[in-house]
Amino acid sequence: MNFKSTHRKIRKERQFDYFKLALFSFFFFLCSLNMGAQDSIAAPKDLTEEAALKFQQFFFKALSQKSIGNYQKAIENLENCNQLLTNDVAVFFEFSKNYLFSNNGLLAKEYISRALEQDPDNIWMLKHLVKIYQKDRNYKKAIEVQQKIVANEPNEREFLVRLFVYDRQYQEAISLMNILESEYALSSNLKRLKESLEARKSNxxxxxxxxxxxxxxxxxxxxxxxxxxxxxxKISYDKPEILLKYSEEGISLFPAQPYVYLMKGKALNDQNNYKNALLTLQNGIDFVIEDKMEADFYKEIAKAYKGLGNKKEENNYKQRAKKLKI
Structure with missing residues (x-):
């Protein structure tokens, strides 16, 4: 072997060593995001030099495509990763995230389930599963998973309160808020929510x-x-400018009160600002605890989708409102 060939071989080996170090560092970084959870996302098993380089390229392309919203492209790159290294937790987790962003809850659930089979106590993956159930409005399942999270992370109880409220388990929500209050751990937003629930209960x-x-x-x-x-x-219901002014101030002062989001969404719809109306209504609907108001939200969301020219979603939300029989 001549000098040039030997030099190229040594340089290639060094490049591969640098790559292995960089790849290990990257996956160590992913693991460290889990705030101390052990083996939360496993690093890839040993691969040949060629396979490892390909895995690196496909995986980072998947992350890059996901970051700009090209979820199908991200999924295609993850499929290539999966062919090189099957049953990898990090790849399954990324599959699930991209399918969730693509509104494919079934596959999102399938892939996160596969990942959790290998790492059942991973906090970040459990939180992701809660998001999937929450998007499906399957709050009972979301509560089950969140309770598992809370067993290891007590500071996650505040979100459990909100899930109880979303599922209309008001007494459970109040009981948990009482515990948080006794520990001086009840946030100002939850204090307002607690007052609202208690006032509603006692009429x-x-x-x-x-x-x-x-x-x-x-x-x-x-x-x-x-x-x-x-x-x-209420008095300003048909005056969009006044309604918008005071509803915006209301969101700032009372961020857990759904009525202010509903009125801001209505004002924006009345001003033909459908995109911002939809965003406001989507932000506020999670605070709703009454069927009547939920139906009102759906009707305004349908108006926003109609203004945006999305007939499918318009009809979808009209049907949701009708199902509540309001």
């Missing part, structure tokens, strides 16, 4: 019956009362 909330918006706005500017704000929004 103590009484609407202020005023027709003139002037005294209402003066009073609201002084005490920032939610009940006053709600009355302002």
């Amino acid at each position: 103590l909330v009484k609407e202020i019956k005023l027709e003139d918006i002037g005294p209402l706005t003066d009073q609201f500017n002084k005490d920032k009362s939610y009940l006053i704000l709600k009355q302002i929004l």
Whole structure:
């Protein structure tokens, strides 16, 4: 072997060594994201030099395509990874994320299940499974998984409260909030939610019956009362500019009250700002605890999709509203 051939061989071996070190570092970084969870995402098994290089290229292409929203391209690259290295946890996890982003809940669930078979206590993968169930509005299953997360991560109880509320398990939500409050761990948003649930349960909330918006706005500017704000929004129902102004302030002051999101969504729909209306309504619907308001959200979401020219989703949300028989 001449000098040049030997030199090329040595350089190639060094490049492969650098690659192995970089690949190991990358997967170590993925593992470290899990805040100490052991073996949360396993590094690839030993591959031949050629296979390892191909795996690296396909995997990083998948991450790159996912980051710009090209989920089908990401999936194609992950399929190539899977051919090179079958049953890899990291690849299964990425498959699941891309299928979820592509609104294919069935395959998203299938791949995260495969990953969890190998690493059943991985917090990040369990959180991802909660997202899948939440998107399917299967809150009972989401609660089961979240309870498993909470067993190892008590600071995740706040989200468990919200899942109880989404599933209309109000007493369980209040009981858990009482525990958090006794530990001085109840956030300001949950305090407002707790007050709202307790007021609803005891039927103590009484609407202020005023027709003139002037005294209402003066009073609201002084005490920032939610009940006053709600009355302002009701009176301003057909006045998009006023409705938008006070609903935006309402979201800032009372971020867990769904009615302010509903009114902002309506105001934006009335102004033909359908994209922002849809975003606002989607953000607010998770706080809804009553069928009547849920139906109202669906009707406004249908209007937004109609304005965006999406007939399929418009009809979908109209049907959801009808199913609630409101």
